[in-house]
Amino acid sequence: MAPLGTSNRAVVLASGGLDSTVTAALAREAGHELLWLTVDYGQRHAVEVARACQVAAAMHPAKHTVLSVNLRAVGGSALTAEFPVPKDRHSEERSRGIPITYVPGRNLIFLSLAAAHAEAEGATLIYFGANVLDYSGYPDCRPEFIRAFEAAVAAGTRAGVEGAALRVCTPLLDMTKADIIRTGVRLEAPLHLTHSCYDPVGDLACGRCDSCVIRREGFAKAGVEDPTRYAVP
């Protein structure tokens, strides 16, 4: 992809997970100067932030910023409040409605922070690892949300008013987890450092939450050995 406008800079929302790491690898392949942004939002699986730093150390972005915002004070999700994380759910159960692991306004907040960072740093592109296939229930991963968010940024930022529209690039949107994993392997992304589990047990992934189940199935379907250490084999 050719750089937009006069800037070759792009912000990558990098969570330390599989999807955002492969997204970052695609952004690197596209030749952008990359500004990684990791949001420490008080998530139950705080190990994510440490993993994001390890992934960054392995992939050498031009800059890596960690921003803290305590979404526990906002509440309303199993990932930030004291609701139990659902376990051992099959594909059909997972696709029923909006899961409890949905965090109110999370992607809206992440993208807003990324848009602010992009504007301050003169970037016109945000790479965002949203995906609709494996997890259709999250409203803030849908393309109609992404387009509406771009319109809000165009209307509400100096860059937007001055004509340098910010675009949100979601290269994984329609990919299966197996495709994402194969892409990561092709681009030599450090998948072994990534973290997916919503409810880790010490250093181990639980192996049973929706995110672990989807990850394990993805590696199996891709025919790639899963480097993750699970509490439940």
Added chain:
Amino acid sequence: MAPLGTSNRAVVLASGGLDSTVTAALAREAGHELLWLTVDYGQRHAVEVARACQVAAAMHPAKHTVLSVNLRAVGGSALTAEFPVPKDRHSEERSRGIPITYVPGRNLIFLSLAAAHAEAEGATLIYFGANVLDYSGYPDCRPEFIRAFEAAVAAGTRAGVEGAALRVCTPLLDMTKADIIRTGVRLEAPLHLTHSCYDPVGDLACGRCDSCVIRREGFAKAGVEDPTRYAVP
């Protein structure tokens, strides 16, 4: 104003400033159960957050949440980075373009946090003290931004997808500062506790930044005694 949908709850973005305090007083007059949200964003004028807490103590909202997000890490503004705050500017100078005190993405981030809080708490309304008259240069106070933001929230939240649209209410949008002050006096808002200065000198307001100049002119035009203690009389 009648409560929307099934909820009478409203989130108020309460900064400790004059505008948001009068906005909160209007929200109180409208009969809503109020959830105040103050964002500590690493602003140079950190006294704002303390003032927000004092104003809350005087006005008794149902709940007051202070969220921290370090926008200094984002940078790009005189309010968060080490640029000097402009002083002694006349109305004509102030209305020229977007001022350096514009914080990239600030209102987008504030509104996103408020939307998340509203969704988690079952509120369908956000009160926001944006104003376009005294300070026409901020792109993120314009009605076209507010409407675009509402559309993004409708597309990207559980509440939006399920039909409980969130509305952003900006009762001060077209009011002069003098009108805002008169409204605050009528509603017995604790204006003496509010803070406007971008660059305070110890406990005193500088009296010379754009925000101080606009505040002083507003009190003078309203014929109300300004309770603020200024470093420059």
